[in-house]
Amino acid sequence: MEETIDRGGSPSVAPVLSVDDLVIEYHLARGGVLRAVDGVSFEVAPSEIVGIVGESGSGKSSVGMVVAGFTRAAGGRLVFDGDTTESWPGASTSGRPGIQMIFQDSSTAVNPRMSVARIIAEAIARGGRITREHLDQSVGYLEKVGLDTALADRKPRELSGGQKQRVAIARALAANPSVLVCDESVSALDVSVRAKILNLLVRIRREENIAIIFISHDLAVVSQLVDRVVVMQNGAVVECGPVREVIDRPQHPYTQKLLNAIPRLERTTVTAQETDPRSTATKEEVS
Ligand SMILES: Nc1ncnc2c1ncn2[C@@H]1O[C@H](COP(=O)(O)OP(=O)(O)OP(=O)(O)O)[C@@H](O)[C@H]1O
Ligand SMILES: [Mg+2]
Known part of the structure; x- marks a missing residue:
């Protein structure tokens, strides 16, 4: 399956999940509506790992929560496993069985x-x-x-x-599940434990054929793991593509800014990392 992923951008196999023109709004206690996500679209191929990166408040968790079925979207379309969810399910505590979510602190879950x-x-x-x-x-x-x-x-x-x-x-x-949404799932862990969990995620996608949406504010961590990356700023996607291309040739100044925020030493590691989705064996050795 992984062999057929088109490195040029969108997956060439039928996606397991398509998010189309997603809009997410919050009704604020003091009145008014905050549009946190405005027109976000991306696709996830079976057993692909897609990263969502962006600064705090850019809307990453909001997207994850709607994809996993925990909150309702104000607009857009979700196609999961071939089924279109035209009317988004309301907020529930159980979410969608086929899409599971892992948070930063699982004690609360x-x-x-x-x-x-x-x-x-x-x-x-x-x-x-x-x-x-x-x-x-x-x-x-x-x-x-x-x-x-x-x-x-x-x-x-x-x-x-x-x-x-x-x-x-x-x-x-x-x-x-067919999709796992990981929201800052390794952010609270120290570096060596983090590497082990990242390796576990790589093994899971290979052995269990599960696609992963990996949400993180840390582009350095994301670059070690994902095939493609979606860069979010202020509730919108500013750049999306194979992680190697986005890191080597960022098209948007915001992506460049995120890259510049990576400490020099880590940036060297990022550039040296093998990120081709066809060579997950190499990624398995990330540590
Ligand atoms: N329940 C809520 N009620 C009102 N506003 C919210 C709610 N949840 C999130 N927001 C707002 O929506 C925007 C996006 O928040 P979100 O949590 O999706 O960002 P994020 O990219 O995950 O940030 P972080 O990296 O800090 O986790 C922010 O402006 C945030 O304040
Ligand atoms: Mg978040």
């Missing part, structure tokens, strides 16, 4: 009283009663994300930040 095994089993059960079989199956997901199965009985507060993110990824995988 899980029940603190549940064991790790139960958190994952709950996702396998899809809202139904959790059975012994679901709990047994949860162990397989722990293995998938590289967690010691002895952690199955622990509560989230008894885990490190990196372990918590792995549990969040395991829970997302248990829902059998």
Whole structure:
């Protein structure tokens, strides 16, 4: 599948997700409406990793929340797995089953009283009663994300930040999604743990055939991982293309500004990184 991704820009295979002219508005408590996202469009191919970068407040999380089905859009169209969502589903706490989201701090997204095994089993059960079989199956997901199965009985507060993110990824995988939205999912982790989680995401897209939308304010991190990048400023897309091209030849002054913000040492690493989607094996070694 990855071989058929056109390096020139949009994916040449049928996208798993198309976002078309998305508009997101917030009704402010003091009155008035804030248009946070205005006419954003992009596509995601099966098992492709697409980065969304931009400064704080540019609208990245808003896009992620609407794509995952947690908030309602004011306008636009979403085509997911061939189905058009003309009328966007209203805000819900469960989102869309086929699109799972992982946040910066997964503690807030899980029940603190549940064991790790139960958190994952709950996702396998899809809202139904959790059975012994679901709990047994949860162990397989722990293995998938590289967690010691002895952690199955622990509560989230008894885990490190990196372990918590792995549990969040395991829970997302248990829902059998085609798209994973990661919103600043490695931003709170230290550099070595971050690299391990990035490697896990690369392995997941390859082994599970899952596409990933990777949201980050940090272009240096994004460049280590993604195939294509969408650059957002003030709720709009200013540039979009294969990450290598965007980094080597940024077309927009805002992208140039984001690149200049990367410390010199990291920029050298970014330029040296192999980012061709056809050579994920090289990316696997990112650390
Ligand atoms: N629930 C909300 N109510 C009102 N305004 C909101 C709400 N959520 C976000 N906004 C506003 O929408 C704009 C986009 O916010 P968003 O969180 O999508 O940005 P972001 O790119 O994810 O920023 P960050 O990098 O800081 O996470 C900002 O101006 C923000 O203040
Ligand atoms: Mg955000």
